[in-house]
Amino acid sequence: MLDLEVVPERSLGNEQWEFALGMPLAQAISILQKHCRIIKNVQVLYSEQVRCSPSNQNTNQPVQVLFICRNNIDFTVIEVYDLSKVKLKYCGVHFNSQAIAPTIEQIDQSFGATHPGVYNAAEQLFHLNFRGLSFSFQLDSWNEAPKYEPNFALGLASLQIPHGAMVKRMHIYTGNNLQETKAPAMPLACFFGNIYAECVDVLRDRAGPLGLKLRLLTAGCGPGVMADAKVRSLERSIFFGDSCQDVLGALGSPHKVFYKSEDKMKIHSPSPHKQVPSKCNDYFFNYFTLGVDILFDSTSHLVKKFVLHTNYPGHYNFNIYHRCDFKIPLVIKKEGAESQTEECVLTTYSKWDQIQELLGHPMEKPVVLHRSSSANNTNPFGSTFCFGLQRMIFEVMQNNHIASVTLYGAPRTTGQARPESRSSSH
Helix, strand or coil, rough: CEEEEEECCCCCCCCCCEEEEEEEEEHHHHHHHHHHCCCCCCCCCCCCCCCCHCCCHHCCCCCCCCEEEEECCCEEEECCCCCHHEHHHEEEEEEECCCCCHHHHHHHHHHHHCCCCEEEEECCCCEEEEECEEEECCCCCCCCEEEEEEHCCHHHHHCCCCCCCCCEEEEECCCCCCCCCCCCCCCCHCCCCCCEEEEEEEEEECCCEEEEEEEEEEECCCEEEEEHEEEEEEEEEEECCCHHHHHHHHHHHCCCEECCCCCCCCCHHHHHHCCCCCCCCEEEECCCCCCCCEECCCCCCCCEEEEEEEECCCCCCCCCCCCCCCEEEEEEECCCCCCEEEEEECCCCHHHHHHHHHHHHCCCCEEECCCCCCCCCCCCCCEEEEEEEEEEEEECCCCCCCEEEEECCCCCCCCCHHHHCCCCCC
């Protein structure tokens, strides 16, 4: 049985590992894999609704903890929904174990007084809320809703609740309101010396994309650094035609360098049979924590492509990349007015039907992309569809979400200045 420490507004864990609010899902899965001999039963559930709960999943699997992640795939809420299978303590003192039942009297003794609770008739649950922590008591065996005197709401003693009422669920979150809580900033302990992208702005002119401006977050690590640890923010820009040295100087070393063994999209070029095979392969710099891939030409070693990953569940590459929170500005001509234009921004959360309304429907049919590994030719998530518009390729999932956006640009000629150093701004 797991023995876990509860820290309101922060985490659930022990001396070996910790699940923290704001932690990327990939790190939590890494913890589960590392401690698979102790945490033996894990079930991953996905719902496109804002919130999912085991109660509506019709599952009898022996899992005890639910991590609720919203738009950013970072932990927003940690829910313990079967307290009989875990030991829980607060400030080093157990309030739930095989010998200690999590009754309302025990919660009062462990956590102290709080505001009067709220009864939800639809759920038949009584919710008792502390800052960053709430307990839900099962009331289906009661004959009536709990009664308390509002004028005497000085703590749990003022609530007329039957003796021995048991906690059914526990939630850890930030703030005072579970329904309105948001994922906090990623904790310092989750950086592990990596650099993350807070947001990525696509730089462009009227012809198409020029490059990326990244707002980066990093935290110091190593001897003597954690004593004064804090998150630092910095901005870096990279453009089509930048060299490997330019990119390494701006973003640091990639997590992986991937050499393309073949170009599966070559068949869609005007004359694929006339293209002379290269003796060298183009290669990607994979920045997993940025959610960005950068493709270099094998001959010139200059940037020729950017790939931005949204990391939506249900995609073949899910959980490999951190979500790239990108913004792509568009200038759209209004119908019937040649000189009038309308500005709008595409984001990571834009859906394909919304993008088509802005950019128009592609003239050509989509390219069907079916991913599979060499070890396993089956892809449980199905194919995706690639549409090309305005020097951008949108990879669309079957649920209408964007899986990735590939940006193409005209390479700079030799001696041509980088866009950031030109007199005109974009």
